[in-house]
Amino acid sequence: MSAFITTKQAAAYLNCTPQHLYNLRNKRKSAIEEGNKALANKLAPEAIKIGGKLLFEESKLENWLRTYGEVA
Incomplete structure (x- = not known):
């Protein structure tokens, strides 16, 4: 996955x-x-798990949010 x-x-x-x-x-x-x-840390990229899977490494998530975060 890129x-x-x-x-x-x-x-x-x-x-x-x-x-x-x-x-x-x-x-x-x-x-x-x-x-x-406290809440921000719980929702930090490295803490986000959905269905038992880690969402992304922090750097990849931050890039994703900057690139695609405002797009529906």
Whole structure:
């Protein structure tokens, strides 16, 4: 799997919906803005597991969010 994938590809790989991935991203973003470091750490890329699978390495997830995070 390449470092740059679409939301649909990530969702298919993790057996979840694209909306679920956006919800995770938005929850972490809100927690950081509110200064809730405990919640932000729980939602950190290296901590996100869906269906028992680790989402991505942090660097790959950050690239993915920057590249595809605002695209439906």
